[in-house]
Amino acid sequence: MTRHTSNSQLVLAVVWIVVCAMLASAFAEPDAAPPPPGKLVDLGDHKLHVSCGGSGSPTVIVEAGLGDFSFDWILVQERIAKSSRICTYDRAGYAWSDPGPKPRTFAQINLELHDALARLGERGPFVLVGHSFGGPVIRNYAAIYPSEVAGMILVDAAFEGLRVGIGGNKTMKLGTDARGLAIPPPHEQMRDADQPAAPKAADPGPARKLDAMYTVLPSSAQAMQLWAEALPGIEDAENSQRQWSSEYFAKWLAASQDGVLGAIPLIVLTRVDGGYDRDLDVTAAELEKERLEGQAMLARLSTNAKHIFLKCGHNMELEDPAGVSSAVSEVINAVKGHARLN
Numbered sequence: 001m002t003r004h005t006s007n008s009q010l011v012l013a014v015v016w017i018v019v020c021a022m023l024a025s026a027f028a029e030p031d032a033a034p035p036p037p038g039k040l041v042d043l044g045d046h047k048l049h050v051s052c053g054g055s056g057s058p059t060v061i062v063e064a065g066l067g068d069f070s071f072d073w074i075l076v077q078e079r080i081a082k083s084s085r086i087c088t089y090d091r092a093g094y095a096w097s098d099p100g101p102k103p104r105t106f107a108q109i110n111l112e113l114h115d116a117l118a119r120l121g122e123r124g125p126f127v128l129v130g131h132s133f134g135g136p137v138i139r140n141y142a143a144i145y146p147s148e149v150a151g152m153i154l155v156d157a158a159f160e161g162l163r164v165g166i167g168g169n170k171t172m173k174l175g176t177d178a179r180g181l182a183i184p185p186p187h188e189q190m191r192d193a194d195q196p197a198a199p200k201a202a203d204p205g206p207a208r209k210l211d212a213m214y215t216v217l218p219s220s221a222q223a224m225q226l227w228a229e230a231l232p233g234i235e236d237a238e239n240s241q242r243q244w245s246s247e248y249f250a251k252w253l254a255a256s257q258d259g260v261l262g263a264i265p266l267i268v269l270t271r272v273d274g275g276y277d278r279d280l281d282v283t284a285a286e287l288e289k290e291r292l293e294g295q296a297m298l299a300r301l302s303t304n305a306k307h308i309f310l311k312c313g314h315n316m317e318l319e320d321p322a323g324v325s326s327a328v329s330e331v332i333n334a335v336k337g338h339a340r341l342n
Contacts, residue, residue: 033096034227037051037070038070038087039051040096041119043112043115044188044190045101045189046098046100047096047098048091048100049090049094049096050070050117051070051089052085052086054085054086055085057084057085058084058150058335059086059123059126059127060080060086060087060129061086061089061122061127062130063128063129063134063137063138064088064090064091064134066133068315071217071221071225072225074088074217076321076324076328079322080329087120087122089113091237091241092112093234094228094237099236099237100190101191102193102194103243104237104244105183105186105244105248106141106244106245109241110145111187112188114144114145114148124147125148125150126148127152127335128151128152129153130153131155131156131315132156132158135154136159136245142264146262149261150335151264151266151335152264152265152267152302152331153269154269156314157268159294159295159297159298160248160294161175161290161294163290165278165280171280171281174249175246175248175252178247178249179247180250196233208226213313213315216318257301258300259300259301263302265339266299266331267306267331268295268308269309269324270307270310271309271312272309274288274291274292276288304340306330306342308323310324
């Protein structure tokens, strides 16, 4: 009898340990995906998340920065949607968008956005907004689909020759690390080689904390930010994006890009202060000089351009959404009136 009781207790203890382990595992898993605010557009072998709102032509399309998401633009989107149609989206491998074909070249990103907009019935020509890494992406979109681009806003955009930190106190100019690779044609069909690399084992570490700049967003978008940042697939997409962007930057460095956008309305938004205060291999004064020269170069891409400086940091869509929205509206009005920017 005593032996039987001990065995029963042992079994109960084992069951309890298993149950506790299952509960701990469940709570350790990444947060469940919040419902997407937009639509998941089927591109054949993968889906792209696109969120559109408002009405009125021309439609505004936002290309977010590296590691940024569609909902990071909600403060701008809500303003523009009051008078015009505007779409934000998540590149393949970001948030609700499936991993897409590789390599993640500008042309590949452009094809997916182009096809998604077509399947949604969104009609151009569009006003394109590109922030940071999104700036060169939309420049390439205009090169591939010129008839679909009516105007452009470059929001503190990256440019060829921009000096960036590469670890320690070292810097490098974007494009100087190119390997001279031929850029392969884009494709929508997923091949075996396109599958994302297996993510590294997650390090539980401390609980994720929201960066202070995102606290201006609605609470629902803040929750989305924490969820999306933790997804394992984004690193694979970003690594490919960085690698192949160098080939485009090198090509643009090799020849003047002045006037390549023709006379479409273009506004270049630049932060007043580059904020270079670290001990790097180039002085802060030289970094600032190069930054301002590069931003001025962007304003020469069109013969109908305007250069505006905003007193905020790099993430203008969060720090000065009113200023960004004003620039977008100005380009919209110029497109509607077939007018030059003042």
